[in-house]
Amino acid sequence: MKAILALEDGRVFHGRAFGQPGTSTGEICFNTSMTGYQEVITDPSYRGQIVTMTYPQIGNYGVNPDDAESASPHVRGFVIGELSPVASNYRSRQTLAEYFTEHGILGIEWVDTRALTKHLRSAGAMRACLTTELSENEAIETAKNSAPMEGADLVQEVTTAEGYSWEQDSRRFTLPNTVTGQEDNWAALPPIKHRIVAYDFGIKYNILRRLRQSGFDVQVVNSRTKAEDVLSLNPDGVFLSNGPGDPAALGYIHEEIKKLIGKKPIFGICLGNQILGHVFGGKTFKLKFGHRGGNQPVKDLRSGKISITSQNHGFSVDPDTFRSDVEVTHINLNDDTVEGIRHKDHPVFSVQYHPEAAPGPNDATYFFDEFAALIDSTK
Template structure:
């Protein structure tokens, strides 16, 4: 089955389609992880994006429901160099091809992913169209150029839960040697802007009784649950476009201890009065080095974001705590007097390193 990927700059790649047939459009990005493709596919932060895996062989261990990070595949499309059609893993219940086909998501293999990633690194992430239906180069390029892109788009409303719920699924496969298993003695409200399930597993394992509320919830709704702490989740899209969430976070600061991750970190920065900006090609992978400015230790982190908080716009009572060693962008912040902190990367790391799991313990300690 022939398939084509067309970028807004006019570049067209021809390969073989897998998964579903049809056409999809989105922002083309790349992820440098060697494993964890199912977690990538089901991460709500990838909503509206066509994801390229830089590792050349993808699908070799199949898929399983145990590795889901949400209830469905979230990416707009998927790009690999070579698809493994026969998985070899005792946990596998489906091939990657069948997994994407059942989820109605289009994939393409057999293109030069090195050339694609180099183009994205040099020119930045750009809009693209992936199709097995329309194979006309000019038509596809025109569609890619007409796509509005990620800036200014509120994608949170596309992925938030319909209503509040209590997390009772437990810890999953997150090992006891990574986080100690504690009894649930702290009530936490997790505001879901497109949250990965492993965050909830980590909060539960750290001793939190977690109630999840939609990202559209007001401060009054959050506080009505009488939490000991408030968690701000990851999510997709441009943080500056989610005005209702910024207002909610602003009204929660100083009321309860707050911990934010990824989009939650960006929303917290905006609520403090800082500004965000779009990164050239973003940070996506499981091998990003970050320096903890408080301990001077280096953490290898999992990341997935296309926007960042501008540290020069932070108010005087908010300090940077973590810095990305690849490009010196802000990776963490904390208030100097209030129990509020956040990180840009993913300490729950599924899949990925566990260097930053201590942050969940810090959140629990902050709650008393």
């Protein structure tokens, strides 16, 4: 079945559909990761977006339930160069096309993703329409009339309906270790040392796994949870998760997080970093085409250390709008945008990238231990 990808500026790409036929709209963006397409598809931060993978062949290792980052896919469409005709991996349970059909997602292959990515780098991320039903002109008009990302509160679409305690198996896959007596491929979890509350703005499963691997007991709460309800749980710390949409549209969240500053140690990731930026008196702005992929270089301004990081965001905090009691700790070496901040007087810090990766490198996983150390230092 033929499919059309139409951008709001009139650029059109043709290809072959897979998954569920139909029509969908969203902001089109690109991800430069070479692996991890299932994690990308199920990352709640991609809510409202049509994602282009720059790696040429996708689907070659299939789909399995263990690699999902949430209970369901969140992309509104998927654009690739070639869908692998074979899913070859001992963990695979179904093909990518079967998974998309099951969940009602439309994908398109045979697209020149290199040309599309170059266009988005020049023109910027924009609205798009992916369809098997409309003509070129109809698809372009549909893209133009779709909702923009600016001003969109998509957190309310992905946050948990009810709070819960994270109790799923969070053991880390590793090699057997005869020194520690580990006989299988699963490293033992450390004992619980700290109890924290995690705000779910679109939290990824691997963040929860990493927190548990660092000795945290995690109580997850809805994005609309009041500060006083969090404090009534008397946690050792508070975690602010990743999530989709425009951080400037989340004033109701900003107000609650303000009430937690100075009360409990706080660690934020991605959207959590942008929320803290607003809490600290700053503003956010939309990046031209965002940072999405597992190869973003970040410099720690305190140590000079360079890390290769996994990122997924289309907005950034403006350092010129912060109060004087806030320090920029990390910057992106591609465009000098802010990648990390901390409060000079209170135990609060955040990073714009994903230290839990999934997919991506593990250079930045030490932040979970830093959060534990910060809690220890304030007890």
